[in-house]
Amino acid sequence: MKKLISMLAVLTLILSVCAFAGAEGTTYQVGILQFVQHPALDEATRGFREALTEKLGDSVVFTEENASGEVPNCATIASQLVAKQVNLIMANATPPLQACTNATGDIPVLGTSVTDYQSALEIELVNDATGINVSGTSDLAPLDRQAEMIRELFPEAKTVGLLYCSGEANSIFQIKKVEEYLAGMGIECKRYAFTDSNDLASVTQTATECDVIYIPTDNTAANNTEAIANIVIPAKVPVVAGEEGICKGCGIATLSISYYDIGRKTGEMAYEILVNGADVSTMPIAYAPQVVKEYNAANAAELGVVIPEDYLPIGE
Amino acid sequence: MNITQLLNQLPGAAAQGLIWGIMAIGVYITFRILDTADLTVDGSFATGGAVAAILITSGVHPLLATAIAFLAGLLAGLITGVLHTGMGIPAILAGILTQLALYSINLRIQGLGTDLGSRANVPLSINKYKNMLVSLRNVGSFSIENPIWLMLLITVVLIGIMYWFFGTEYGCGLRAVGSNQQMARAQGISTGRGKIVGLMISNGLVAFSGALMAQYQGFSDVSMGRGAIVIGLAAVIIGEVIFGKLFRNFALKLLAVSLGAIIYYLVIQVVLWLGLNTDDLKLLTALVVALFLAMPYWKSHMAARRMKGGKPVV
Incomplete structure (x- = not known):
């Protein structure tokens, strides 16, 4: 008898769950997998949520998970989101994108804060689209214009030190490109790779032998701008950074994209897919809607760098 | 929050637990049998992933790639073993040193064939390499391709091999090294060599597990081994606490370790389901x-x- 009752209980539970799911037909379940707690990634997630919430209001439900920087957590959370049968997954940064892409071949996956989809997914982009259930936004600020910026601000510079974390695929990709552009301008580049925050200070110290230092959108550097500033400012070596956060902490100038903007853009793409039935596999990878030349007023004054008029000061 | 969702998530936890279970058996060999805490594993786990990923992307069959990853793990263990027994460095420090060195080595392994010579992340998409042994993609399906079946098979075979090996004269000698070094030496067992062999087998299994993990999650990353030792130890200890009374036989003890890893992932899955903030x-x-x-x-x-x-x- 006991068994029967418990079986009935389970049955009602399952049925009510099904009924619940049926009644809420217009609710969109959106899973978010963010790689690590980090100001830029947080901004992208915020932009994504705000854009979708503005359009869908209460009919969108978010499941937001953070892998806390541990790679194996990405697979755990990805399989959890797939099991939950969410309608769409937003993968914030490269390892989540890779884990989610492998976890599902059906649920649309939108990446953001990913620099290069081609190397992250090992696919050829056709018309900027992946051809599989993946699309999204890139956090790449045009690297040729960043190289231009170095020459514009520091025409005298002969050597540029490229400072980055050897463990970050995105940084290596950018370093390679910037190096090509600078070499094309006849500027010599030297690579200074650190492995983590522990040897960052000593590697930065070595890099001050160059005339200018360039830092890409490197997560480790972004988390340690104070440490970098304490070395480069006294050494009077200007830093050109790949994103605003790094520039704010230790840089002179940057070509800035806003992570909030690309998050929002990703949210708009999600809306197209969820509501208007757009096909994710033919959606082109989107870039930041606007790029702004920015400078760090305090650091520029400190090092006596003259900033052209078309640069905007970074707000506090 | 509903119960069917949780049930849907269980296969994922089981598959991941089984993969980590192999890694945990490796940890068990050093931690329990040899009685040394070996921290090489954070590095050798990623080494396994790196070797497998770079071989698979260059066209080697995943099965062979995984086997070669095992060999790479043996080498990693050999380094720690030599640092420990040949150079007199305390085991825990020797492991940390190897782990540190492996970070650079793993970057180089993953960078083989690229013009930069070093790479942090190698994608292994199931869309491209359809013959990979295990994949996150199939974990929800009821087919033979579901990684759980293969992982169960691998785990059972592996426990069988370990049971046999530690029952041979040489294997008994290894166990003697761990339980009483002086006594073992008095019996004419070379304790130094014994430790090296133990460390090699352990790290071989860890790298093997890393190779499977890379295929499962669809990429290899230099930081994928971060915190691996904690998961391994957790699995060993959870297994012992829960099944210690029941499982006296050596093979069953290894099984308990594997079950410990599964339980560890089930617990994590359940607390995530309960709505714990992942922070x-x-x-x-x-x-x-x-x-x-x-x-x-x-x-x-x-x-x-x-x-x-x-x-x-x-």
């Missing part, structure tokens, strides 16, 4: 491991209190 996940992990580590200690205290005047066995 707190590491704190929770540390608490779970500390709790399970403390349990045998508390038990011995309680037992001692029951005997009047008895002192706790520490």
